[in-house]
Amino acid sequence: MRVKATVERTYLEAVFDKLGFSKQDSHLLADTLVDADLRGISSHGIQRLAWYRRMIKDGTIIPTKQPKVLRELPGTVLVDANQNMGQIAAHLAMNKVIEKAKKVGVGIGVVRNSNHFGIAGYYARQALNAGLVGIALTNTRPLVVPTNATQAFLGSNAFAFGFPASPHPFMFDGATAAVAGGKIQVADKKGQELPGEWVVDKNRDVVKDPKEAEDILATAAFSAGPQKGGGLVTLGGNKEVNANYKGMGNSIVVELLTGILAQGSISADTVKGKHDFSQFLFAFDPAFFGDPETLKKDATAMLNRIRGLKHVPGKQTWVPGDREYRYLKENQQNGVAVDDKTYEEITAIGKELSIEVPQSI
Missing domain, CATH: 1.10.1530.10 (Malate/L-lactate/L-sulpholactate dehydrogenase, four-helix barrel)
Incomplete structure (x- = not known):
């Protein structure tokens, strides 16, 4: 409907x-x-x-409970979400980051004691709307099995990046896993077979049944006890030969900039106590490096060249956003x-x- x-x-x-x-x-x-x-x-x-x-x-x-600013300098801010929704704390932190980037050229914000904060791109677009370049990261529950592992440890760890362009900004917003865990929930609700190498079981065999996949993720993400094993695979799919260790590396980078930097839980430990995700927000003023309209024009030209590349029949070459x-x-x-x-x-x-x-x- x-x-x-x-x-x-x-x-x-x-x-x-x-x-x-x-x-x-x-x-x-x-x-x-x-x-x-x-x-x-x-x-x-x-x-x-x-x-x-x-x-x-x-x-x-x-x-x-309302989020609180714990500490700030001209270019940085640390926010405590105070057990409220991640969206509320991240919005506050990005507003602070934007203020700082407008004054000193760059702003960095970290949020601790947070929760699910929706789509990461929402906060990158906050920065875009202020004429800035924006980045937003978050860790999550442990959903992702590292390369060659059979147990979930990493989060799906979203990464969003927005850069001014026309007719719309370049907007990359995605998990560092093959897909976000929410896509498995949607497939389960719709009774749709999983189309790709998204989830593996305890033997690292690919799972296609959405109910089995959702059960695997639910056990990994919400149980502090023994795992059944399995979870989402990293970018690159199930096999090391396809360089899935690069996806694992991306996810670890997000862990370092969120859970570690915020002195909160890494994704693997969010099942042990309070639900404390962490977020990292970043913005800078591109005007420091050149005329904003020229930068936007040059970015648009590059993206249009990608869109115009020769492509396989029946398909379209598109860019994120x-x-x-x-x-x-x-x-x-x-x-x-x-x-x-x-x-x-x-x-x-x-x-x-x-x-x-x-x-x-």
């Missing part, structure tokens, strides 16, 4: 308000989920709501897609909180 984005936003704002978030925070949280759905990143859209609801119920997320901006335009007109299982979940939440549930267009 499809739902108007404005209707989805109204529903989400009402839900977060009923759950104890401030009006301002409810608006932000709704915006991050709607933004993901509009851009075709349904793994991080409204389908996350039931999970958020469970974490609020069990006290992992405390809506009334093309698909999500195309989906954004289409979904603003046609509404966002909501799968049946997710609709059941948001219907139950609406009934529980006495909130009108979005109807199909």
Whole structure:
């Protein structure tokens, strides 16, 4: 089914308000989920709501606590999310980072004691909207098996990078695993076989059944006890011969800049106690290096050359950002897609909180 984005936003704002978030925070949280759905990143859209609801119920997320700035210098800031939603702390931290980059050319922010923060690209676009180049990283629950390992240890560890270009910015936003864990949730809800080398079992054999894959990830990500083994594979797939150690390296870099730098938990240890993800946010002013319009023009020219390369029949050569901006335009007109299982979940939440549930267009 499809739902108007404005209707989805109204529903989400009402839900977060009923759950104890401030009006301002409810608006932000709704915006991050709607933004993901509009851009075709349904793994991080409204389908996350039931999970958020469970974490609020069990006290992992405390809506009334506000993030705090612990320390800052002209170019750096450290923020404590204070057990609230990752979106709220990351938005605060990126605003601080933008202020610093505007003044001294560069800003770096680290968030500790955080939570899931939606799509990383949301914060990179915050910087883009301020005329800056933006980067956002996060660690996650342990979902990813390192090269040749059979147990999950690393997070899917998203990395987003935005650079000004036309007709839309260059926007890379993706996991350092083959896919984000949320894509397995979506496939499970839809009953769709996994199409690629995304998940392996305890013997490192590729898993295609979405329910089996979701069970493997759930055990790895939420159990402090013995793992069944298996998990998401790193970029590069299942075999070392395809250089999956490079994907592992990317994921470790994110671990160092998030959990280690924030003095929080690395992904592997987020199952042992409190749910404390960490985030890293970075922005710089490209104007220091040259005229912003010239830089934008040169970036656009390079990207257009890539788009114009000879390609295999029936395919299209595209660059990161093309698909999500195309989906954004289409979904603003046609509404966002909501799968049946997710609709059941948001219907139950609406009934529980006495909130009108979005109807199909």
